Amino acid sequence: MKYLKTRFQWIRWAVHIGALLPLVVLIVDALSNHLTFNPIQAATQRTGDTAIILLGLSLACSPISTYLNWKDAVRLRRTLGLYTFIYAAIHLWLFVGADYGYQFNYIVPEFLQKYYLWVGLPAFIILLALAATSFRGAMRWLGKRWKRLHRLIYLGAILAMLHLALVIKGDALRLSGDAWKPLLAGIIIGTLLILRVPRLRRALLSLRHKPVAPAAVQLASPPAESTLVKN
């Protein structure tokens, strides 16, 4: 933990580089014709996948800080959240602009038909609202309402999971095709959301901080428990 704290600036740089890398690779692949024979679809899928991964990472910050006691983790949350928004915005632009050429006579009927768009667009609007109010000024202006507004990310995450589950090719029940993507993302992001439930958090933290008599630690406590205490 101490190592992580002293190296926080490095970690911040690593987050920026790691978050921008998929975009750089995408651009290089696009310019060198390595984006399959259906490049717009490939780019749409890649930016969507990246946005989901970054969303998971941004949701991991606060459980990491609470449970693993690495307080600096929350300082990466806004950066990761903004990158999530950036990839989601590129993803949406690829759909509306690159794929459909802003032809709303095509897009509107699609929107009316497709459930994945019914959940995807609200998820994006939430990301947009949170990105727009992610700056210090907005925090001050919104005061107490800021926290309530930013809790919308939990809804946004659930909508994004649904969006992924509805849009992938494959069958979740039969675990075929790309069904592993929404399942894996659902398990990870679901866990990250559940870990925030106040009662569960209190229960898990009280396990960790359970006052133990020093003699008991030395003599009676089984090794499994002492590892738990350390973590």
Added chain:
Amino acid sequence: MSTNWKPDKIRSSDITPEAVYLNRRQFMKGAAVFAAGAVLAACAPQIAPQAPTPLPAEVGAMAGQKDELGDPLTVYAAVTGYNNYYEFTQSKEGVAGLAHDFKTRPWTVAVGGLVNKPHTYDIDELIKRFPVQERIYRLRCVEGWSMVIPWRGFPLKQLLAEVEPTNAAKYVRFQTILDPQQMPGQSDPSFPWPYTEGLRMDEAQNDLTLLTTGVYGQDLLPQNGAPIRIVTPWKYGFKSVKAIVKIDLVADQPSTLWPLTAPDEYGFYANVNPNVPHPRWSQSTERRIGDADRRPTLLFNGYADQVASMYAGMDLHANF
């Protein structure tokens, strides 16, 4: 103890069957090749241009050809490098590599069921049996992309006439070869292998329905369904079954792979229809591979003149 060991105690079932140990060797070889490939892939720069493979002369000769609507052929690299062929892999760009060594000889096609003259054809016999025609067809994938492809083959109706369907025959059922050794995708238990497809009798006898043995002026490549496949250009691509070994004439509508797998999404008819939506992909528009813009999808993929009469009075929304 070893002193009690008697050679006659070895049952023949204790000995590894030849097929298994040969498989094991193949697996080890495969694993070694894979590992070496992975190392090489990791070292090679991603943006290095792919080794240019010389195009067959027949392909060059087709340059500039168009379909009857005036759209140019989809480039050979895409036709032979972007394939939906789940028997090999669900990755469209991975099919060509995995299918490269697919064995298409010896090969027979058994035509039977409700016919007077069932016959099992050797593939080379079948290919020469009827005069081949070149047909430029649009291929519309249910996933919202499309191509224009020059096929070579003969109308299925010629073969059907030869085996003489009985009056009881109402449908034709096609089966792809079942060979998980060569087709790794067939080990995926999510699908009811072998791939089975079907056509109504009048659809099978429509002049557009092509028993296809060639593409781009040459013999079919494995990734395109070699040695023989069906092409029904007014239906979504998945109806055009590949690597056929069995054709049966039957009385009832056959259960086919995609409607069995996802009945809400795929129907038996699968006629290209911009008015019948799919939950994920646009069916009202499509992207022609190589094009920048989407284009509207045409009813029956633009073949309404030749096929619409077969569906007169039928509810195309209910029978999607």
